[in-house]
Amino acid sequence: ACDSGTAPGTAASGGAQGAPIAVDLPRADSDFWNSYAKYIPRFAKDSGLNLMTPTNSQNDIAKLVANTQALTSQGAKAIVMAPQDTGAIATTLAQLEQRKIPVVAVDTRPDKGNVYMVVRADNRAYGQKACEFLGAKLGGKGKVIEFQGALSSVNGRDRSEAFAECMSSKFPGITVFAEPTDWEGAKASAALQTRLAQHPDINGIYMQAGGVFLAPTLQLLRTKNLLVPPSDPKHIFVVSNDGIPQEFDAIRKGEIDATVSQPADLYAKYALFYAKAAVDGRTFQPGKTDHGSTIVQVRDGLLEDQLPAPLVTKDNVDDSTLWGNQIGK
Amino acid sequence: MTDATGASTAPAVEAVHTSKRFGATTALHDVSLAIAPGSTHALVGRNGAGKSTLVSLLTGLQGPDSGAVAFDGRPAPPVSDRAAWRSRVACVFQRSTIIPDLSVAENLFLNRQGDLVRWGALRRRAARLLEEYAVDVDPAARAGDLGVEQRQLVEIARALSQGARFIILDEPTARLDATAIDRLFGRLRALSATGVTMLFISHHLQEVYAVCDTVTVLRDARHVLTAPVADVDHDALVAAMTGEAVGLTAVEPRPPVAAGTPVALRLSGLTLRDSYTSIDVDVRAGEIVGVTGSGSSGKVALAETVGGLRRATAGTVTVAGRPVPPGSVPAALAAGIGLVPQDRHREGLVPLLSVAENATLPIAASFGPLGYVSPGRRTATARAFIDRYDIRTSGPSAPVSSLSGGNAQKVVLARALSASPSVLVLINPTAGVDVRSKESLLGAVRTAAGDGTAVLMVSDELDDLRHCDRVLVMFHGRVVAALPAGWSDTEVVAAVEGVSQ
Amino acid sequence: MTTVPARLSGIRLARMRDLTLVPAIVVLLVVGAVVDPVFLSSANIVNVLQQQTELSLLVLAETVILIGGRFDLSLESTVGLAPALGVALVIPAASNGLGTSWPSALAVPIILLVGLLVGALNGLLILRFGLSAFIVTLGMLIVLRGLQIGITGGQNLFELPPSVLYLGNATWLGLPLSIWLCGLLFALGIAALGWFRHGRAVYAIGGNVDAARAAGIRSDRVIWIVFMVGGVLAALAGLLMTGRLGSVAAAQGQGMIFTVFAAAVIGGVSMDGGKGTLFGALCGVLVLGLINNILTLAGVSAQWIQAVYGLIILVALILARVTTGKAQDS
Amino acid sequence: MTTVPARLSGIRLARMRDLTLVPAIVVLLVVGAVVDPVFLSSANIVNVLQQQTELSLLVLAETVILIGGRFDLSLESTVGLAPALGVALVIPAASNGLGTSWPSALAVPIILLVGLLVGALNGLLILRFGLSAFIVTLGMLIVLRGLQIGITGGQNLFELPPSVLYLGNATWLGLPLSIWLCGLLFALGIAALGWFRHGRAVYAIGGNVDAARAAGIRSDRVIWIVFMVGGVLAALAGLLMTGRLGSVAAAQGQGMIFTVFAAAVIGGVSMDGGKGTLFGALCGVLVLGLINNILTLAGVSAQWIQAVYGLIILVALILARVTTGKAQDS
Numbered sequence A: 001a002c003d004s005g006t007a008p009g010t011a012a013s014g015g016a017q018g019a020p021i022a023v024d025l026p027r028a029d030s031d032f033w034n035s036y037a038k039y040i041p042r043f044a045k046d047s048g049l050n051l052m053t054p055t056n057s058q059n060d061i062a063k064l065v066a067n068t069q070a071l072t073s074q075g076a077k078a079i080v081m082a083p084q085d086t087g088a089i090a091t092t093l094a095q096l097e098q099r100k101i102p103v104v105a106v107d108t109r110p111d112k113g114n115v116y117m118v119v120r121a122d123n124r125a126y127g128q129k130a131c132e133f134l135g136a137k138l139g140g141k142g143k144v145i146e147f148q149g150a151l152s153s154v155n156g157r158d159r160s161e162a163f164a165e166c167m168s169s170k171f172p173g174i175t176v177f178a179e180p181t182d183w184e185g186a187k188a189s190a191a192l193q194t195r196l197a198q199h200p201d202i203n204g205i206y207m208q209a210g211g212v213f214l215a216p217t218l219q220l221l222r223t224k225n226l227l228v229p230p231s232d233p234k235h236i237f238v239v240s241n242d243g244i245p246q247e248f249d250a251i252r253k254g255e256i257d258a259t260v261s262q263p264a265d266l267y268a269k270y271a272l273f274y275a276k277a278a279v280d281g282r283t284f285q286p287g288k289t290d291h292g293s294t295i296v297q298v299r300d301g302l303l304e305d306q307l308p309a310p311l312v313t314k315d316n317v318d319d320s321t322l323w324g325n326q327i328g329k
Numbered sequence B: 001m002t003d004a005t006g007a008s009t010a011p012a013v014e015a016v017h018t019s020k021r022f023g024a025t026t027a028l029h030d031v032s033l034a035i036a037p038g039s040t041h042a043l044v045g046r047n048g049a050g051k052s053t054l055v056s057l058l059t060g061l062q063g064p065d066s067g068a069v070a071f072d073g074r075p076a077p078p079v080s081d082r083a084a085w086r087s088r089v090a091c092v093f094q095r096s097t098i099i100p101d102l103s104v105a106e107n108l109f110l111n112r113q114g115d116l117v118r119w120g121a122l123r124r125r126a127a128r129l130l131e132e133y134a135v136d137v138d139p140a141a142r143a144g145d146l147g148v149e150q151r152q153l154v155e156i157a158r159a160l161s162q163g164a165r166f167i168i169l170d171e172p173t174a175r176l177d178a179t180a181i182d183r184l185f186g187r188l189r190a191l192s193a194t195g196v197t198m199l200f201i202s203h204h205l206q207e208v209y210a211v212c213d214t215v216t217v218l219r220d221a222r223h224v225l226t227a228p229v230a231d232v233d234h235d236a237l238v239a240a241m242t243g244e245a246v247g248l249t250a251v252e253p254r255p256p257v258a259a260g261t262p263v264a265l266r267l268s269g270l271t272l273r274d275s276y277t278s279i280d281v282d283v284r285a286g287e288i289v290g291v292t293g294s295g296s297s298g299k300v301a302l303a304e305t306v307g308g309l310r311r312a313t314a315g316t317v318t319v320a321g322r323p324v325p326p327g328s329v330p331a332a333l334a335a336g337i338g339l340v341p342q343d344r345h346r347e348g349l350v351p352l353l354s355v356a357e358n359a360t361l362p363i364a365a366s367f368g369p370l371g372y373v374s375p376g377r378r379t380a381t382a383r384a385f386i387d388r389y390d391i392r393t394s395g396p397s398a399p400v401s402s403l404s405g406g407n408a409q410k411v412v413l414a415r416a417l418s419a420s421p422s423v424l425v426l427i428n429p430t431a432g433v434d435v436r437s438k439e440s441l442l443g444a445v446r447t448a449a450g451d452g453t454a455v456l457m458v459s460d461e462l463d464d465l466r467h468c469d470r471v472l473v474m475f476h477g478r479v480v481a482a483l484p485a486g487w488s489d490t491e492v493v494a495a496v497e498g499v500s501q
Numbered sequence C, D: 001m002t003t004v005p006a007r008l009s010g011i012r013l014a015r016m017r018d019l020t021l022v023p024a025i026v027v028l029l030v031v032g033a034v035v036d037p038v039f040l041s042s043a044n045i046v047n048v049l050q051q052q053t054e055l056s057l058l059v060l061a062e063t064v065i066l067i068g069g070r071f072d073l074s075l076e077s078t079v080g081l082a083p084a085l086g087v088a089l090v091i092p093a094a095s096n097g098l099g100t101s102w103p104s105a106l107a108v109p110i111i112l113l114v115g116l117l118v119g120a121l122n123g124l125l126i127l128r129f130g131l132s133a134f135i136v137t138l139g140m141l142i143v144l145r146g147l148q149i150g151i152t153g154g155q156n157l158f159e160l161p162p163s164v165l166y167l168g169n170a171t172w173l174g175l176p177l178s179i180w181l182c183g184l185l186f187a188l189g190i191a192a193l194g195w196f197r198h199g200r201a202v203y204a205i206g207g208n209v210d211a212a213r214a215a216g217i218r219s220d221r222v223i224w225i226v227f228m229v230g231g232v233l234a235a236l237a238g239l240l241m242t243g244r245l246g247s248v249a250a251a252q253g254q255g256m257i258f259t260v261f262a263a264a265v266i267g268g269v270s271m272d273g274g275k276g277t278l279f280g281a282l283c284g285v286l287v288l289g290l291i292n293n294i295l296t297l298a299g300v301s302a303q304w305i306q307a308v309y310g311l312i313i314l315v316a317l318i319l320a321r322v323t324t325g326k327a328q329d330s
Ligand SMILES: Nc1ncnc2c1ncn2[C@@H]1O[C@H](COP(=O)(O)OP(=O)(O)OP(=O)(O)O)[C@@H](O)[C@H]1O
Pocket: B022, B023, B025, B026, B027, B045, B046, B047, B048, B049, B050, B051, B052, B053, B054, B094, B392, B393, B401, B402, B403, B404, B405, B406, B407, B432, B434
């Protein structure tokens, strides 16, 4: 039926020349992804890309597939997507491959099927870094509560698994309460409240998404009078994840101790970079890159550019290269 | 507004050139009606003539398409001002306005409980009111658990107790037994004596003569005549209603069922705890057996047991010598038993489905192979029913909810007869049916009997029972009398009241 | 047919239906105590109650609407939109506000007003245009959620004025204010539905709207008011949640409506209108809250926690059915 | 009171109610063509249709259940659990299977059987124990979703046997097989509900179950069958989705049930039972699918797309109401 090339110039955001490049946003209700969404047009303009209006799949794989089909109908020559459900995208990837439309996957790696490049940070490293930080701060013993994401999310699972492995191998003296939250702040808050009643001596928290868990956690600790400086024995060490500006504020105030900055700006920048490279027909090899990251071959035909995800503590929270220090504020 | 002040007293209520249409159906066409203060006015007409529609205009439930309503010479309040309407008119509606999940007491004083409800006082008030109307019902009971008759009595008590000076009763007697009707009439006469104006609707013309002073006849949505009841005799009234100058024929005696005719329906030792005990009845093919009794006699439960709606605690029902599995309507149908249930709204009809579909539910299987229901054949069958039972409807495809009360009842009867049953069980089959239709309904029953159907007819109406070959009277769950044809009204009434022997 | 036993049994039945869930609650309390002695500590019980306050306000609203024979799915989106709008109007643009920077004392009144307006709009569309309540409020749910995302750009709002934080955080006489507030509102609701004419009118309308109208009840007006009260309660729930969690999350309230219906229906409220009590609904809320708390305390594995949760609900239902011997309606 | 015009108008009305959404569909087609010429390309139309196949099967199931006066929320979880279980039983443990490694030819029969069993269990609990359909199927929804997470550990399954992939992928005569299948099932359903005794019985039961029973319809049996058919259809939808997406996602089907109800009710199916047609429901599915497609093609900003979507649904409803002049019920 429809082959590429039949669609007239339908690029919604005109101006720039060149092959239309499509971006699908995974969701519109988290600070991280909203920052990403803001970076996309900015970087597209900087590098003169012909960017189509980004679509949004609202965390729904069926919508992502529908959006992809609509975008290809409209003549997209490369697609940047962030499939939160990494299994369900296989068929779509195969179809896109048939039509020779390259795909850049951001943040997640498809379980099956090929893409031109995966742009993500190593989520296992997030869990690892959080574990090592907490383990060191607690001196290898104590009780830690961990707000997991949804079991069906690969990123959440990677963080949980790495955290659990690291804790049991390096800090067997620390008890971990892993709470499933489905990424909901209210569930995390309820779980923390219950656990604190059960174990008033909890002294560490690892939250896998600062965007949703930060405010509820701080609010609860505040009402329980547990927001005290690290010098106080009652202090609970909190490690977060995401690197949004509010987390940095909390670090500066001493309310939390660290966060892993997930580079929203780099995600956007290199997603578009690789999309353009794909259209231009460039190829990449595993190895160090020119932007301080490493391309690894995770399986046959699948390259992944693992962007650095720095651990932010009081020491480096004012580093102006952190994305959380660049937006808004 | 007393008569003493002069001759120019305004009517207590007046409808002036009112019309009302429902889609393509004209329910009222340019009807005018004036009721003098203190009079008891009868409104009669065949099923679907527009009586209930007129009631809905006079009670402000609906506004007329054209024309106007006035009370005491002043225009009626706007339709939205329910409180104003309620102070002018109280009504016993033809369709139940009981709220099933509320208690009897609350139903009685709905929206009149006072801003802060004092439950104890409310129950006591309700108990007094019920006692006054001799209704043996617990005020704390859930209204939905009451029987049809008790519910009707509650509605009547509610309307009469509102203190309005104008009261409408739309077929209040259709669901009452003889004693209850007597009590109601006593009450109406007393109210009338205190100057209350009433509009009374009934298909029992003798009731019109018993309580009313003036009568208005509607036919096909139009006003036909208004006259003092003394000036129109029974035949003239029927002629005005039907538009034909033929009087009612007397009930023709049925030829006795031949002695050797086999028993089609046999009830032996049938018992339902708390309802009836050890009922033994034989109904022969072609025989019509009437069953009557007072409200708690168990007659309805008995009929419902035979129809498969209830499961007897002991005893058997046999049809043509074969026992019928108890408590299952499909089994009863398979055995050849057709049923006209008591409450057409609750268990008789599916309101959203068409007349055709409702009338042919049990025989849907016969309209095509493999469960296929040919719409053409269904419509044709339904059209035949509409003609045979004189159902006033805009067509077989009209939803049955658009029918007037009596016509809906005819659909239920048509349904019971559709499967050509060998045993027909009827519960109050002519409730709410107009005189002429009643004839045709009972005619259909007689025809079925003539073709060899055994009929068990539960009814409170002597007119129905007159068509029976014999009448069984039940009292507190037992058959206390069996009256062969030729009984006198007093015999039956005495037996029903439990005063015979 | 003597009437006395019938009367007794009538009363007994009505009472029993209200108390259906009490055995389940007792069983849960015992199980909880066995699972972990902490369970019965006053701190934990207060936690459970506080965590249920927002849900219970929504259940209060939905129960009244259900008794009136209607439906409101949009309550859960009001939980998010009302605080989001109220806060966005008063905080500076730099904190993701709308840039209007109205005086922050206005935040709470605006939040409640938004709830009122949403309820009024729902009522208008349903009653004036004769539209299906299910679809109107489903559409409204999507629109309001969309508006929230549109207004906030999908961001969480972190900079809250103290007045917004107060209700969800304050403690009175050792108990969180939100628990007092819920208790008070439920008491008011139970009194209004049980002993006041307008409350009884809601039952009448839900039971048979024609009959209610014939009895002189202004059913449209009553239902409209019920929708508006529902909207205000939902906004209040949003306010409590915002205070408790310290931010307006972009997804605040999302997915709650299922739990709201579950609590109400488990508590004996009928989806067909005219039936149910606030006390029963409150029991439903408690049952769900206790189950959640016990599962957390028991440390059921994340992999199986959901299956266990659903199973317990089903079993609780079957038990409630068996103990009262009363069939529920669809 | 002449009967002929009345009869004609009666038929006209019934037909019209069925066609309520046709003008909306036409308007959407025109708008779509204006927004982007690609819209009317056969490829795009086929895409829209194929994307709606799974939803439409669920709507088919839910519509029949709603017409019968009941409710099934658990359909959306069957969409996930049935394929997950079917696949997990046949694939090796290394691919997240259960380790049973049954012959892979069994996968499809198992999937459909799971749907049948879920429907049968729902029916059993609702009919035999007299429990509320809303609550039973809500509990079932949670249990099944939990089971899926328990069985798969929250992992996606993507080593699928070819038989499982076939239905969602194959193309017949240039059209995806799933479209043919949906068309066939809807045709069967429309015929069964319109012209067959058991289908008509569903309407009678939904319209007045006491009357249906008094007329000799075995209502419990019919409703039970309806639940089982619903379960099988949901499993089939899951099978199609699995094939189309090439894996069983851990969250497969999640959140669909709202859209299912929306499509059915927009299409004129009543939540009170006894009313509605499959054709109308199918139109509801199409309307939602077209709106989605047009919004995507039009490139509405991600920030506002949801609000616009909800608004269009509301407006479509009000228009449908105005054009047919028929009030809907709650
Ligand atoms: N809501 C409605 N929709 C459509 N048609 C209606 C409606 N209400 C009444 N009708 C029609 O209007 C006509 C008059 O009905 P109405 O109920 O006034 O008759 P009635 O005289 O009270 O009859 P009955 O003695 O059987 O109660 C009938 O043909 C009926 O079918």
